[in-house]
Amino acid sequence: MRNILVLLTLSVFLNSSYGQVKNEIRQNPKLVVGIVVDQMRYDYLTRFYNKYGEGGFKRMIREGFNCKNNHFNYIPTYTGPGHASIYTGTTPKYHGIIANNWYDKYTKSMVYCAGDSLVKSIGTSTNSGQMSPHRLMSTTFGDENRLFTQMRGKTIGISIKDRGAVLPAGHAANGAYWFHGKKEGVWISSSYYMEALPKWVKDFNNSGIANTYFKDWNTLYNISSYVESGPDLNEFEGEFKGKDKPTFPYNLKKLKKKNGYYDILKFTPYGNSLTTDFAIAAIEGEALGKDYDTDVLTVSFSSTDYIGHKFGVNSKEIEDTYIRLDIDLERLFLALDKRVGKNEYVVFLTADHGAVDVPAYLKSHKIEAGYVYGKNRKEKFQKFLMDEFGDNTIVENISSNQIFLNKEKIKALGLSLEDVQNSIANEQITYNHVYKTFTANSMVTTNYSKGIEALLQNGYNQKRSGDVLLVNAPNYIYYRKTGTTHGSGFNYDTHVPLLFLGKGIKQGATFKRTEIPDIAPTISALLGISFPNAATGQPLEFVLKND
Template sequence: MRNNLFVAGLMVGFLFSTTVSAQGKNKSSEGDEVLRTTPKLVVGIIVDQMRYDYLTRFYTHFGNDGFKRLIEQGFNCKNNHYNYAPTYTGPGHTSVYTGTTPSVHGIIANDWYDKETGTDVYCASDVSYTSVGTTADAGKMSPHRMTVTTITDEVRLSTQMRGKTIAIALKDRGAVLPGGHTANAAYWFHGANEGKWITSSYYMAQLPKWVMDFNTSGKAQSYKKAWNTLKDIKEYKESGPDDNAYEGLFEGETTPTFPHSTTALLDKTNDFDLIKSTPYGNSFTADFAIEALQQESLGKDEITDFLAVSFSSTDYVGHKYGVNSKEVQDTYVRLDEDLARLFKALDKNVGEGEYTVFLTADHAAIEVPAYLKDQKIPAGYVDNEAISEKFSEFLKYKYGTTDIVKNYSNFQLFLDHEIIKNLDLELAAVEEDIAREFLGYDGVDRVYTANQMWQNEYTQGIPYILQNGYNQKRSGDVLIVLKPNFISYSHTGSTHGSPQIYDTHTPLLFYGKGIKPGSTVSRTEIPDIAPTISALLGISFPSGTSGKPLTMVLE
């Protein structure tokens, strides 16, 4: 009996010690999970010029594995906005990845007037580096004008540079800026007469063999083909008539109608830039991204990698045809298939549940004002020539010279502070006088001054958006806002850049490891993306972060 009790005691003791040991292990594991989520790969996707309503308008045409997969299995931020202007590609990509606005990160536009040098500069240009993969100047790029770190930088830093970052886009700025300062590689498409993916000596001395092999595979040439709708055009009831006066033309076309199969598209073997203006540019980007995923072994170990992909053809198509066109609808139906291909490749190469995705846009777009006018909606176009002439007369009358203005770009006036000083004038007074003058011009809705941006702290509305876009060292002295639905652009096609809601409202979808399925109509802002990913990973926020983590998105 005593022996049986002894054995029973040993068994209880063994079971208790095993339970305690297991509980201790589980607590340690659970503690780590509370601190961070460790996807093998983070995939950032930016769709150039994507309005939020494209998700809802075209939803019934999407398959189950592209946009719907993100929406139905991920988290959908339905009221997501850019909180600054101007809403352009360069600042958009930068703001997504830095978690802040141009007021902090310094990328105030695609191109801007540099007050220090008195010259125009491009957001990604850098003549101190050389092109890699081409003899053209198209590769002389770097992220040096971006003054803070990105989420991609922070992932690299947190892994002691062992995690890889690869950034890909048709546009150079769509790859260089998301890649951050520490990317292993950023690749963009050089069309012209070459049709190659290229990079800069900032990243490497020569292209990897897999990129050179891809460039000689004939893929680019294969996408120079007739563009017809993926589905029967009669099914595209969510967009306007195919033949209308609001759309641009390819060379050789007489009407903006399907199929697009002009000589320019099919026979100009030396003009690869044409691919950008068709949905095939997105397919080509997906092909290259999938190849990079495989060849660079992204997501193959426990150290988090980052793949940043921007789909740029949506912007080219939107600019040419406008947001209500059959062409835009077909482009998104086809992009849905390209996303499905990418996600399936991620499932296969990284593993389902082992990666995290976010998808957003770098800006949205306006309806074609000519179309809106025909629907009796207030809209129109600004006559720049008439405004310039009238403003020059004002300057001569008021100050005796037009030299008081150095530059006008991105709806901002840059004044010559030295001339103002020599004329014994107060800068703030000159700014206000010019602002009042512009308020009287057709198409102008409101005007703000640099002095206002310096002296006030705005928390809502248009001035809040302008202030977030205002960089003290780089922005101008007078900021002009056009009336809603008024643009300075061609009478065909859509554009963007304003602080108006049709340019700021973009999708924001999260999906995958560490993401809680659901949705919200609470306002979210673009700078919230990077700190959300940082919080998920348990790493430092980008150095200029002004956004906040979206707690409702995270498990």
Template sequence: MNTNKIVSLWLLVAFCFSASVVQAQRKSKNKDKDQSQKQEVVFTTPYTSPKLVVGIIVDQMRFDYITRFWNHYGEGGFKRLVGEGFNCKNNHFNYAPTYTGPGHASVYTGATPATHGIIGNNWYDKVSDTEVYCVSDDSYASVGTTSDAGQMSPFRNKVSTITDELRLHTQMRGKVIAISLKDRGAVLPGGYAANGAYWFHGKNEGSWITSTFYMNQLPKWVSDFNSSDMAESYKKPWTSLKDISTYVESGTDINNYEGLFKGELNSAFPHDLPALWDTNDQFDILKATPYGNNLTTDFAIASLDGESLGADAITDFLAVSYSSTDYVGHKYGVNSKEVQDTYLRLDQDIERLLKTLDAKVGKGEYTVFLTADHAAVHVPAFLQDMKIPGGYTDSKSTKERFSEFLKYSYGSEDIVKNSSNGQLFLDHNIIKNLDLNLAEVQEHFAKELMSYGEYSHVYTGEQMWANNYTHGIPHILQNGYSQERSGDVITVLNSGYISASARSKGSTHGSPFPYDTHVPLLFYGKGIKKGETFEKTTIPDIAPTIAALLGISFPSGTTGQPIVEVLRK
């Protein structure tokens, strides 16, 4: 082989070796790049950290208030939440009774009364043999008023709340502020660890107050707000927001289904609040008008600056409960022009709150959920006139008939210690002294009550203890049944019926039927997907959904599940 061929062969070998080295280096770089990309995915933060979570509960809001008044809403309130957020269209309370106290507790604990123990607004306490209020606590004093309106705490709630878990997770650095016209609407969402829970004391004061459970004196921003006469500014006539002739989604303005303020001759717009002021407990009259919601929004916005909410990367929580919708619903009823006007004005409040959050916290930097603590039935007299099942029970006649049953069967009425929230509480000592079997007595009572024709369901405490109901009315009742606190016999009035002693005008709530259980559930903001679902969701799902979003522990009694469709991956 000549010299030229040898040199050429060595050059070829060198080139091939060089090419293989380059290729190997490229593969190595690509491999390193792939591994780097994999590491980047692996170490992406597995949770979302909004600067602020805003929980909104609208008291007594039926789901169909979104659709019924849709064409009247502006673009920045309900429509913004629905259009840019996630809409759970088949959201229900999965327990009864459907009242304000249990509703707020269930939203924030992710549990039902069977677990958290708030079985009503008021209930008969079997230990003390007295009726108790869900947040009353005379071991604490009022702050901001000389009245006893501030003697409140969450101690009757048996488990933690999502707000408690946020405080624990952030080593108490994340702030929690809860606000509502109603004390229970602030105390139960605020939980045990809130920085502040505030409610409105009307009468002749018109001030936001709290309890020594939270603090010994009001913060300066709250005192300044109370001194600003903001509440006084709403002492003005309640006129309709729009031309009332356009409120075709509601009934007539004057009818026999609506209640009246003291001093009014009929229920027609406008309602002259200045003229009605003194005869309707002064500032308390604001609660039953949209102005109560306006004032709540004013105070919520003041809290953003006052508490520097959403000002840093540590998540804070603002819990807002709009209560005026409940007061208006109770007074005027589901089909009233007053309810429609209240929701059109609430739509403006929500828009105002969202715009303020955009400006102060930053659009895309906060997360909102909106739901209700219960819905409401149409005025039963209205249902009757429409030839739809509904009406009023003859409470007096029922009581007299049941009294005769007790005397005949047991020789005395004393065997029943209390009747409240659709439940009977029996005297177990008397039953024991008569050598009777408790389960048999309960069943005897249940069969007697079912024979009256006014109840669709009657169950016994023994049935609630012994069975595991998985669907239907008994399942809903069992979720609302606390073994420690509930009664011996549980009754459910026929659909559309309420007790005649409850109210003869306006709407009410409390039943396990869809008109009381079907409520909105909207999620919006950071970490939330845009979309909707018709799959059934329940109220206890809210807290674990927010907990999953934040990457924090579920509240200690959680029975709900995260709604995975809501969360952006």
């Protein structure tokens, strides 16, 4: 009798415990949506705040958590490394995506962060679909969620840019989709993920939605009310071919032929709208958030970057783009409320990098800024190599502010690699607008804890990075005199938004410093899954509810 009572008690306990565990698992959000706004500076949140509606950025700030002092903690601040770092919870030092394109020291050729010649394009006959995450050396939190749920939880990546879809989605994703413009205007993928596009993607491509965006791009509100940006006509902005001034309105139907047909949409807010349309279709088509296994949707809005590069930080075009993006965010959130449930999903929003004000514009206001011209520096450097070493072929490649040396040639000349690195670093620091120089040897033998040095070290990958690293002075860039770019470790490139909203997220804000690699561990902690395997960030405990 006593044994029977013990068994009954044990049975009740196990059933009770199982029910509790099952209930706790069900407390996870049904869907995690990661949003990356390409080239979004933090001050776009505050500068355009009064122009935003209540359902987009302001909803995230009002109902969610705002990390106001959020930064990238490495150099370089480019799109590929940014997206990889957000979702892996680490830096290029460990995930290996050291740039968008970099020189491969072993194949002696330039490689693209998402390029993969061993896979086939799906959805186009061009090579635009030959992409995969094979160069990403770490798992993403989407990968870890897939493993945790025995592959039942889905991961889908979406972006106008291929790298903005592929790298966030990770290795084990169900699908990654990006927009192939030119004369096709379709969403495509890669044989890495599938043999054919799903029906919902084919239906979307056949719907003609992309064609509806060939219309006039004018300011949403009266242009005179856009007091948060500079004059519409100025000398600091690029132009569309076929239009003599970079001023509103833009007749896209008229301009498309000279500007890459569907590719022109990437340079307008309608590229973001098209991305939103496709993301909403993906939620429905993939039945995301419809069961108890958490799904992951990554959405990267790329048009903000294209527009920033062309028109610059202070342009009317940028202001209108963010006002319209705010409306698209509200559309996306309302679709999530309806299809997944208002309290059943979690969203975070951040950026892959910021951007510098157009140096010519800064200089016009007496702020130290300018451009680095490569021709004079190259000629001077070539002369130095001949005078110092008697051979200028000891340098194989210069790209992404890195100098790659020919180690076989150095050895054949009987030179010390460390001495050559030091000599080149000491030479480069004498050139105009070179702010700092470091050698690969210093990156692996010295532990830097702060400053530009630490950012470079976090971005330095021993197998992939160069022999000498260069840092340009603040506000000095390799670029044309119109539009803007990014890539540095200065605040204009590192300070980006970080907003959380949804299930398991507290309401609040902080000026406490947070860093990009903290995002993936925070989402992993929220889901109760393993951190990405190379993650170095820490969960932002103050963002998460304790219950």
